[in-house]
Amino acid sequence: MISDAEAVMRAAMAVQLRAIAEAEERRIPTGQGARKTETWLRATLNIAAGEAKNRVLAARMATERTNLQGETIPAELPATAEAIAAGAMTVAHARVIIDGVRRMAPVCTPVELGQAESMLAGYARDHCPHDLAKLAERIRYYFDQDGAFRTEEVQHALRELHYGTAADGMTVINARLDRETGAKFRAALQPLAAPRPTVDGEPDPRGPGQRNADALNALLDIAIASEQLPRSGGQRPHITVTIDFDDLARALREPGVLPGTLTATGQPITAANVRRLACDAEILPVVLGSDGLPLDVGRAERTAPPHLRAALQLRDGTCAFPACDRPPGTPEAHHIESWVDGGATDLANLVMLCGHHHRAVHTQHWTITVEDNRPVFTPPTTVDPERRPRPGGRPVGAEHNTLLQQVIPRPRRSEETTHAA
Numbered sequence: 001m002i003s004d005a006e007a008v009m010r011a012a013m014a015v016q017l018r019a020i021a022e023a024e025e026r027r028i029p030t031g032q033g034a035r036k037t038e039t040w041l042r043a044t045l046n047i048a049a050g051e052a053k054n055r056v057l058a059a060r061m062a063t064e065r066t067n068l069q070g071e072t073i074p075a076e077l078p079a080t081a082e083a084i085a086a087g088a089m090t091v092a093h094a095r096v097i098i099d100g101v102r103r104m105a106p107v108c109t110p111v112e113l114g115q116a117e118s119m120l121a122g123y124a125r126d127h128c129p130h131d132l133a134k135l136a137e138r139i140r141y142y143f144d145q146d147g148a149f150r151t152e153e154v155q156h157a158l159r160e161l162h163y164g165t166a167a168d169g170m171t172v173i174n175a176r177l178d179r180e181t182g183a184k185f186r187a188a189l190q191p192l193a194a195p196r197p198t199v200d201g202e203p204d205p206r207g208p209g210q211r212n213a214d215a216l217n218a219l220l221d222i223a224i225a226s227e228q229l230p231r232s233g234g235q236r237p238h239i240t241v242t243i244d245f246d247d248l249a250r251a252l253r254e255p256g257v258l259p260g261t262l263t264a265t266g267q268p269i270t271a272a273n274v275r276r277l278a279c280d281a282e283i284l285p286v287v288l289g290s291d292g293l294p295l296d297v298g299r300a301e302r303t304a305p306p307h308l309r310a311a312l313q314l315r316d317g318t319c320a321f322p323a324c325d326r327p328p329g330t331p332e333a334h335h336i337e338s339w340v341d342g343g344a345t346d347l348a349n350l351v352m353l354c355g356h357h358h359r360a361v362h363t364q365h366w367t368i369t370v371e372d373n374r375p376v377f378t379p380p381t382t383v384d385p386e387r388r389p390r391p392g393g394r395p396v397g398a399e400h401n402t403l404l405q406q407v408i409p410r411p412r413r414s415e416e417t418t419h420a421a
C-alpha cells in the first residue's frame with residue numbers, strides 16, 4: 001500500500017517536472033514577473049526554497065519536453081530522465097546526479113560524462129542519495145586526480161577550530177576539519193560515544209549530542225592521562241581549581257559556601273563539583289587554599305599511588321558500578337569517604353568508577369561499602385525506594401569457585417591419593 005502510494009506520487013512528480021520544464025521553455029515564469037523559475041515555483045506551490053530548486057533543476061536537466069513548435073527536446077541527462085519517468089528515483093536522487101555531473105563536466109569528455117551519468121542513474125535505483133553522492137564524488141576523483149588533490153589542499157588550508165565562552169558560561173566549539181582530521185576525530189570519538197544501557201537495562205537516556213559531549217570529555221581525559229601533552233611548569237596539564245579548603249569541607253552541609261575557580265578559564269565552579277573533581281586527585285590535582293596558594297595537604301593523603309591503582313583496577317575493572325559497560329576510558333579512583341573529610345586513600349575506601357558513574361555516585365548520593373573485597377552499591381531512594389543493595393565490581397574467579405563448591409559440592413582428591421597413584 002505504501003509502495004503503491006509512492007509509485008503514484010513519483011508518477012505525478014514526473015508529470016509535474018515535465019510541466020515545469022515546458023513552462024520554462026515557454027518563458028511563463030518570467031512572463032508572470034518572476035525573475036527565476038525557482039521563485040515562481042516556490043510561490044505557485046508554496047513549497048520550501050530548497051525543494052523548489054531541486055524540482056526546477058530536475059525539470060531543466062533531467063526531463064524530456066516538447067517546445068512551442070511541438071518538437072521533442074531530449075533531456076540533457078537521458079539516463080536520469082528515463083529513471084524519473086519510470087518512477088525509479090526521487091527528485092533528491094536527481095539533484096545529487098545533477099550536482100555530480102556539473103562538477104565532472106570540466107574534466108571529462110562528453111563520452112565519459114555520459115558513462116558517468118548512466119552509472120549514477122543505475123546506482124540511484126537502489127541506493128540512497130547519501131551513498132549516491134559518495135559514488136559521484138569517487139567518480140570525480142577518478143577523472144580528475146589533480147583537481148581532487150587541489151581540493152584536498154584547499155580544504156586543509158581552510159581548516160579551523162574556534163572556541164569561546166558563551167554568556168551562560170558554557171564553552172562553544174565550532175570547527176571545520178579536513179578529511180584526514182575528520183576521519184581521526186570520528187575514529188576516536190565514535191567508540192566513546194556509543195549508547196549504553198542503564199543499570200536497569202533501560203536504553204541510554206542521553207541524546208546523540210550528549211553522548212558526543214561525554215565522548216569528548218573521555219577523550220580529553222585519555223589525552224591528559226597519556227603524559228604526552230606538553231607540560232607547563234613541569235606540571236601535567238590537569239584541570240586546576242582554587243578553592244578555600246573550608247568551603248570544600250563544608251560543601252555538602254552548609255549555606256554560604258564560596259565557589260571555587262577554574263584557573264584555565266577564571267570561571268566559578270560549585271564546591272559540590274570541586275569535591276567530585278578533587279575526589280581522584282591523581283587525575284585532577286586541585287590547588288587548594290584561599291589566596292590560590294597550594295594547601296599543605298600531603299599528596300600521599302589524597303592520591304592513589306600506582307600500585308594501589310593497579311590493585312583497584314584488578315578488583316573493580318575500569319568501573320565497579322553495577323552493570324557498567326562503559327567503553328574503556330580513564331578510570332577515576334573515588335574516595336568512599338572523601339579525603340577532605342579524613343577518608344583514607346586505601347583499598348577499603350576507594351572504588352574505581354568511569355567518569356559517568358563517578359558523576360552519578362556524587363550527584364545521586366549512592367552509598368558504597370566494600371564487603372569481602374567487593375564494592376556494594378546502595379541506591380538513593382530517588383533511584384530505588386527500597387534501597388536494595390547491588391553488588392558491583394567484577395566477579396572474581398575465587399569468588400565463583402567458592403560459589404561452585406557451595407552449590408555443587410564434589411569430593412576433592414587429597415594430596416596423598418595423588419602421590420600414591
Ligand SMILES: [Zn+2]
Pocket residue numbers: 276279280333334335358362
Ligand atoms: Zn568521587
Ligand SMILES: [Zn+2]
Pocket residue numbers: 319320321324325326353354355356357358
Ligand atoms: Zn561506569
